[in-house]
């Protein structure tokens with residue numbers, strides 16, 4: 001019997017840090033001894049850049065378009081620490097159908113049986129920020145990924161996107177879709193940011209898997225075209241990613257989240273606005289306010 | 291040029307069986323294929339062209355001809371790669387090659403579902419050629435936006451917007467005629483030409499856009515026409531409003547004139563609209579009528595002998611259902627008991643038909659005459675059961691026989707179940723080869739009389 005491959009999808013608002021976090025998780029998992037593949041599901045095809053020295057790799061769809069068919073070695077590239085990198089690719093902005101592209105690319109990977117052939121332990125899908133059509137929901141449908149992790153900051157719009165994602169997960173949850181593993185809270189530095197995401201997790205009945213601080217180490221690594229794991233292996237930030245990776249590797253039970261309705265979400269945000277104002281005016285000490 | 295965002299949303303259809311039309315692309319393709327020296331360029335996924343060639347034309351009197359149609363037409367044949375990366379480059383390539391290889395005076399791009407779902411900017415591709423002086427136009431005809439009739443209307447609108455020249459010199463003897471969707475009206479060629487002959491009797495030249503005798507130069511100059519005549523209560527009306535808005539030509543809408551009675555009305559209405567003196571019109575009616583009835587007399591004995599005055603079930607689209615029922619009632623003295631209109635119509639459009647047609651239906655055909663709107667072929671038998679079988683069950687009143695079902699090839703089973711004769715006139719007609727046959731005008735009436743009577747003796 002073949003082993004079960006752990007397939008994970010990372011979703012979240014555009015620009016929130018999905019690719020950065022995914023690449024660092026992948027690099028950390030590899031360091032912990034797992035065989036990892038990261039699949040960028042975004043026409044920008046920049047998901048795996050920091051695993052590949054800051055360079056772009058040929059995408060599944062570009063190769064498919066040029067040659068009519070693809071082989072595994074044309075689309076899989078080995079990155080730092082031995083992480084296998086794949087980019088689905090897609091059309092230029094404003095033309096064609098990127099969603100259909102994701103479907104096609106994921107189908108190709110399935111057909112080529114790359115996970116089995118490479119004996120992969122963990123696959124990470126790094127999916128474009130806004131799930132604008134059915135194509136971008138493919139990794140969490142049809143029994144591809146089993147677990148979804150969402151990256152969010154404490155910004156309201158990021159939380160709004162996470163809440164929408166939860167609604168999508170709930171929708172497919174009864175038909176064998178992926179379930180929610182938890183929230184990766186990114187760029188959490190101020191104490192109130194932590195309180196906000198904690199409260200959001202509590203309200204939607206999910207958990208925070210890790211708090212990742214905003215750190216200049218990440219920026220420095222990115223500028224070298226590297227993950228933090230590779231560029232600053234002994235840094236505190238690397239330690240955070242390693243701990244996160246370990247939790248993800250051990251993670252087994254995902255759940256159906258309980259998203260807020262739009263109205264609830266607005267009320268919830270409103271109540272936080274008041275609290276933050278009180279902290280700002282000094283009416284409440286930062287610690288007491290939260 | 292047409293933008294997909296300009297178009298009003300068509301009515302929603304859930305699901306229906308045995309529809310008597312094809313999709314917007316099908317209706318549009320039938321129309322473009324019927325334009326003189328025009329090359330259709332299909333921007334669609336694989337399968338559409340062959341589907342229309344065999345299914346649609348095969349159901350439209352078998353004629354697959356046209357200047358460039360059937361499987362000869364160019365198409366972009368969109369594959370997975372075009373869906374993902376956009377189909378505009380493929381269309382540009384296809385268009386360039388079509389212009390190079392195919393000898394045409396107009397290249398007409400039609401879109402199927404695929405490019406419109408992914409949002410191909412067809413306008414931009416077409417504009418590139420049009421700005422270059424190439425005769426390329428485009429109609430947005432995704433199947434999910436409507437059926438054949440919608441596609442026909444889209445083609446008309448594109449013609450009026452992009453082909454008909456603004457400010458053409460007035461031609462006082464010219465009238466434009468449309469409202470007969472090619473192939474969807476299986477007898478479109480004959481019907482258009484029959485109407486053209488009637489207009490000739492009134493002293494006018496007809497520009498009828500489609501089929502043999504239509505002329506692209508005349509189409510381009512058609513803004514100079516005196517009047518637009520729409521041979522339909524529904525099809526081509528929106529296009530007529532657009533024509534009026536763009537080129538300032540008024541229109542009238544009249545039913546398809548099948549046979550002598552309807553033709554008389556047609557001549558009077560059109561004559562009045564074109565300011566032909568009443569006296570002259572009556573003279574034409576007199577002379578043509580005399581000739582017509584001389585012929586019809588030939589069937590008089592057999593008509594009486596066969597008890598050929600029958601109850602009829604008439605099934606057809608908004609054009610055919612009423613035109614045929616009128617003919618059967620007024621020219622042959624039949625009793626059209628049930629008139630089933632098979633279009634998928636909004637409540638508004640049903641209302642238009644009922645107000646325009648039902649007075650005549652109720653007044654002339656007796657109280658039992660009923661109009662039903664049934665787009666779903668599966669429900670047609672129920673309507674027949676309600677109005678018809680219920681009657682014929684009565685032991686001593688098998689009052690509604692003998693009978694005839696005048697409809698489409700889909701109604702063969704119904705006719706057989708009723709033990710009635712069966713004549714196919716409405717789409718789909720797959721049991722007849724139709725070339726120049728038509729039912730409009732006096733001569734068309736003779737042809738329809740022949741067809742009706744022949745259906746009674748088909749088994750001899």
Ligand SMILES: Nc1ncnc2c1ncn2[C@@H]1O[C@H](COP(=O)(O)OP(=O)(O)OP(=O)(O)O)[C@@H](O)[C@H]1O
Nearest residue numbers: 014015016017018019020129187213214215218222
């Ligand atoms: N914890 C962090 N500390 C410092 N910088 C960060 C952190 N997380 C992300 N960033 C920076 O934020 C920017 C955006 O991150 P990233 O590209 O990973 O986002 P994304 O969610 O993948 O965006 P997109 O939706 O566009 O794919 C990058 O420049 C990245 O270095």
Ligand SMILES: [Mg+2]
Nearest residue numbers: 018019042047
């Ligand atoms: Mg990204």
